[in-house]
Amino acid sequence: MNIKEIRHPLIRHKLGLMRRAEISTKNFRELAQEVAALLTYEATQDMPVEPQQIEGWCGTVEVEKLSGKKVTVVPILRAGLGMLDGVLSLIPSAKVSVIGLVRNEETLEADTYLEKLVGEMNQRMALIIDPMLATGGSLVATIDMLKRAGAREIRALVLVAAPEGIARVYKAHPDVQIFTASIDERLNEHGYIIPGLGDAGDKIFGTKQKDVH
Numbered sequence: 001m002n003i004k005e006i007r008h009p010l011i012r013h014k015l016g017l018m019r020r021a022e023i024s025t026k027n028f029r030e031l032a033q034e035v036a037a038l039l040t041y042e043a044t045q046d047m048p049v050e051p052q053q054i055e056g057w058c059g060t061v062e063v064e065k066l067s068g069k070k071v072t073v074v075p076i077l078r079a080g081l082g083m084l085d086g087v088l089s090l091i092p093s094a095k096v097s098v099i100g101l102v103r104n105e106e107t108l109e110a111d112t113y114l115e116k117l118v119g120e121m122n123q124r125m126a127l128i129i130d131p132m133l134a135t136g137g138s139l140v141a142t143i144d145m146l147k148r149a150g151a152r153e154i155r156a157l158v159l160v161a162a163p164e165g166i167a168r169v170y171k172a173h174p175d176v177q178i179f180t181a182s183i184d185e186r187l188n189e190h191g192y193i194i195p196g197l198g199d200a201g202d203k204i205f206g207t208k209q210k211d212v213h
């Protein structure tokens with residue numbers, strides 16, 4: 001399966017706090033970064049390491065260091081920025097590739113306004129970050145761009161995923177593994193995730209929220 005729901009108690013607790021209607025911008029931001037860090041921990045469990053001899057305090061000691069591909073984190077603007085610091089807190093040397101997409105709220109298809117990728121994409125693991133996987137249009141468009149640029153190992157971290165979006169990504173890109181804090185019930189008629197988080201971009205940036213019930 002292309003989706004892994006991380007049912008860790010800390011993630012479940014923090015996501016529960018994020019679902020409160022009256023949450024402040026500050027709290028939503030903090031929790032998004034914290035859950036992003038916890039998802040990063042899970043999504044990198046199989047990263048390869050190699051032995052290395054170093055000089056320790058009592059002489060030579062064998063330690064381990066990461067040996068696999070370099071990482072590029074790929075936030076999907078805007079809302080993906082709300083997870084970036086959380087991911088970088090665990091992978092501080094990762095390069096950042098930025099994709100700017102906005103969902104057309106009539107057609108629900110993603111329009112691209114920025115594609116700023118780092119070099120050597122074929123030698124990197126790409127970690128896409130976006131709080132919401134709804135219809136899947138934004139994630140599929142991002143994976144299309146990354147693959148065109150040469151990326152071969154791609155993973156996605158999302159706070160909440162709808163079954164409809166998971167299926168769409170699987171159909172287009174079955175090789176891409178998605179890590180999420182929750183697989184929610186469904187999309188409503190406006191393409192919003194139920195129960196979801198509401199409009200994640202608006203909550204992270206403090207912009208006005210539309211009525212999408």
Ligand SMILES: O=P(O)(O)OC[C@H]1O[C@H](OP(=O)(O)OP(=O)(O)O)[C@H](O)[C@@H]1O
Binds near residue numbers: 101131134139200
């Ligand atoms: O799976 P989809 O149906 O494509 O919807 C999900 C996308 O919608 C939201 O972004 P939005 O377009 O609202 O932009 P924003 O982050 O600038 O608010 C969200 O952050 C995802 O990128």
Ligand SMILES: O=c1cc[nH]c(=O)[nH]1
Binds near residue numbers: 197
């Ligand atoms: O539920 C949703 C769907 C798309 N974008 C959001 O921010 N929330």
Ligand SMILES: [Mg+2]
Binds near residue numbers: 199200201202
């Ligand atoms: Mg938005």
